Amino acid sequence: MYPKDLRYSSEHEWVRVEGGRVRVGITRFAADRLTDVVFVELPAAGAKVTFMQPFGVVESVKAVSDLYAPLSGTVVEVNPALVDSPEVVNSDPYGKGWMIVVQPDDLRELERLMPVDQYVVAIGEAAP
Amino acid sequence: MTPFDNAQGRPRDFPVIFDFSVPGRVGSSYPNPDVPDTPLEQLIPASQLRKEPAALPEVSELDVVRHYTRLSHRNFSIDEGFYPLGSCTMKYNPKIHEDAARLAGFARLHPYAPAEGAQGALRLICELEELLAEISGMDRVTFQPAAGAHGELTGLLMIRAYFETRGERRTKVIVPDSAHGTNPATAAMVGYQVVTVKSDARGNMDVRALREAMDGSVAAIMLTNPNTLGLFEEPILDVEEIVHRAGGQLYLDGANFNAVLGVTRPGDQGFDVMHMNLHKTFTTPHGGGGPGAGAVGVKAHLAPFLPVPVIERDGERFRLDDQRPQSIGKIRAFYGNFGNLVRAYAYIRSMGADGLRQVAETAVLNANYLLARLRSRFDLPYDRLCKHEFVLSGARQKRQHGVATRDMAKRILDYGFHAPTIYFPLIVEEAIMIEPTETESKRTLDEFADAMLAIAREAQDDPEVVKTAPHSTPVKRLDEVRAARQPDLRWKPR
Numbered sequence: 001m002y003p004k005d006l007r008y009s010s011e012h013e014w015v016r017v018e019g020g021r022v023r024v025g026i027t028r029f030a031a032d033r034l035t036d037v038v039f040v041e042l043p044a045a046g047a048k049v050t051f052m053q054p055f056g057v058v059e060s061v062k063a064v065s066d067l068y069a070p071l072s073g074t075v076v077e078v079n080p081a082l083v084d085s086p087e088v089v090n091s092d093p094y095g096k097g098w099m100i101v102v103q104p105d106d107l108r109e110l111e112r113l114m115p116v117d118q119y120v121v122a123i124g125e126a127a128p
Numbered sequence: 129m130t131p132f133d134n135a136q137g138r139p140r141d142f143p144v145i146f147d148f149s150v151p152g153r154v155g156s157s158y159p160n161p162d163v164p165d166t167p168l169e170q171l172i173p174a175s176q177l178r179k180e181p182a183a184l185p186e187v188s189e190l191d192v193v194r195h196y197t198r199l200s201h202r203n204f205s206i207d208e209g210f211y212p213l214g215s216c217t218m219k220y221n222p223k224i225h226e227d228a229a230r231l232a233g234f235a236r237l238h239p240y241a242p243a244e245g246a247q248g249a250l251r252l253i254c255e256l257e258e259l260l261a262e263i264s265g266m267d268r269v270t271f272q273p274a275a276g277a278h279g280e281l282t283g284l285l286m287i288r289a290y291f292e293t294r295g296e297r298r299t300k301v302i303v304p305d306s307a308h309g310t311n312p313a314t315a316a317m318v319g320y321q322v323v324t325v326k327s328d329a330r331g332n333m334d335v336r337a338l339r340e341a342m343d344g345s346v347a348a349i350m351l352t353n354p355n356t357l358g359l360f361e362e363p364i365l366d367v368e369e370i371v372h373r374a375g376g377q378l379y380l381d382g383a384n385f386n387a388v389l390g391v392t393r394p395g396d397q398g399f400d401v402m403h404m405n406l407h408k409t410f411t412t413p414h415g416g417g418g419p420g421a422g423a424v425g426v427k428a429h430l431a432p433f434l435p436v437p438v439i440e441r442d443g444e445r446f447r448l449d450d451q452r453p454q455s456i457g458k459i460r461a462f463y464g465n466f467g468n469l470v471r472a473y474a475y476i477r478s479m480g481a482d483g484l485r486q487v488a489e490t491a492v493l494n495a496n497y498l499l500a501r502l503r504s505r506f507d508l509p510y511d512r513l514c515k516h517e518f519v520l521s522g523a524r525q526k527r528q529h530g531v532a533t534r535d536m537a538k539r540i541l542d543y544g545f546h547a548p549t550i551y552f553p554l555i556v557e558e559a560i561m562i563e564p565t566e567t568e569s570k571r572t573l574d575e576f577a578d579a580m581l582a583i584a585r586e587a588q589d590d591p592e593v594v595k596t597a598p599h600s601t602p603v604k605r606l607d608e609v610r611a612a613r614q615p616d617l618r619w620k621p622r
């Protein structure tokens with residue numbers, strides 16, 4: 001449900017470090033809460049994103065929510081599959097459902113994010 | 129009745145008007161003109177003319193009447209049954225309003241009639257302004273906005289103009305996390321950065337968080353009071369002080385004005401601007417997307433920025449004032465949806481001051497009665513005396529029986545009621561938001577409560593019947609996911 005090698009934000013984004021870059025998506029918890037995702041709006045490659053500021057929008061049949069950048073930096077890649085198949089956010093949130101790849105301004109910002117054991121407590125899926 | 133099975137697989141009993149089309153059939157035929165006919169090409173430049181005729185349905189008047197009358201029978205309205213959508217105030221619209229709005233002097237008045245020829249209509253608008261100013265505690269009111277969201281836009285444009293004239297650059301608008309989506313959308317449209325402030329455990333705006341977020345860069349806070357949890361914002365006077373001390377403006381989303389009519393006045397709570405959804409609180413028609421009426425009231429310091437024209441009273445004469453150099457300009461043709469102003473006026477005049485207070489008191493009583501009847505079977509995340517509406521959670525049913533709020537909302541249709549608002553406000557998991565309004569009898573409230581309790585039992589004993597609902601409506605469960613992912617928005621010929 002919540003891979004151990006990821007870092008998590010309080011707004012339910014996950015971050016995977018890949019070399020000097022990070023891949024970003026939303027967690028299983030967020031995907032389940034949203035229910036079926038029908039539309040994802042993402043910035044273009046080259047856009048700047050700022051820690052805990054909105055970088056995009058995810059829309060489900062239930063709600064429209066902002067996506068918050070878990071790190072500051074520059075978007076270098078955007079998942080093209082989400083345009084036609086937003087449902088992969090529900091079926092494979094940590095794999096095919098990734099959203100953007102960011103070149104961080106400062107990788108140390110990762111320390112402001114939660115490790116998995118802290119995240120599962122935050123969402124009430126484990127005892128503190 | 130054969131032509132209804134078409135290539136798009138639309139159900140037999142849901143033809144579209146095009147399915148009735150017969151080449152050459154017309155709705156009405158006219159005698160030949162007794163004056164010389166001028167060909168179209170001589171009247172309209174070639175660039176503006178179609179190359180091919182428009183593919184309009186070719187049908188008779190009776191085809192049209194029957195088709196749309198039949199469709200209207202599929203509709204559900206408050207004239208047919210209980211309609212407890214929360215945050216929407218789906219209250220009954222008294223039929224006497226229709227009499228008033230159809231008076232020829234109002235209904236047939238030409239919008240370009242000069243002020244001298246429209247004194248009665250101008251007087252009505254002017255008196256409605258005076259009435260709403262008194263009810264809300266604001267100084268001036270405009271009626272141009274066509275809905276609440278449009279009123280928000282008008283209000284924030286005035287706030288922006290106000291700071292521009294003062295030479296202040298403010299860039300942010302604060303919105304609580306319980307707000308209706310139109311609030312942040314409006315602030316973003318006007319060019320502000322939206323700052324979300326969380327609610328506290330009692331469902332109020334978190335004053336500590338507000339204090340931290342508030343500074344000289346904040347133009348306004350948009351507050352809903354009672355808020356979308358149906359709860360009165362207890363710290364309203366602290367909020368007022370914090371915002372005004374930092375020079376910000378206090379905007380009230382008045383969608384929930386019904387709960388406090390005649391009891392408290394937003395102007396007295398310190399609000400600088402507010403919108404009133406006349407199509408909610410003041411019983412003008414609602415639904416089908418309009419036409420609505422979102423009156424906006426302002427305090428005197430914002431009056432110079434009101435949209436033009438403003439109607440001014442000179443004794444017993446009324447005139448249109450366009451000469452307002454600081455105005456944000458026009459935001460709607462003419463004077464807004466005038467027919468709805470007639471209805472709102474008729475409502476206020478027939479209720480009177482005491483009657484309006486009774487509206488609020490009965491709306492609150494009805495909501496608390498329903499809440500008391502339902503609370504044992506559903507979760508209640510914010511357990512307080514509610515105002516005109518309350519928000520339950522279907523989390524228990526979801527967790528224990530796999531029955532989601534959406535399923536229960538579909539099931540309530542089988543019991544003959546409109547569903548409540550669901551999944552709003554966003555801060556309540558599996559939210560079920562119920563607003564009964566003041567016009568419902570105890571008997572109706574009991575019938576609805578019985579149905580909700582029966583559904584809670586079904587969720588436990590027979591979850592499948594809830595998960596596959598509705599069973600008795602003309603169409604069964606719609607595939608909302610496919611409709612959103614692959615929308616089929618327009619009819620195409622076979």
Ligand SMILES: Cc1ncc(COP(=O)(O)O)c(C=O)c1O
Binds near residue numbers: 275307308381384420
């Ligand atoms: C709290 C709240 N604010 C604003 C609006 C927007 O009003 P309108 O639908 O008239 O544009 C609504 C509508 O339901 C609402 O419930």
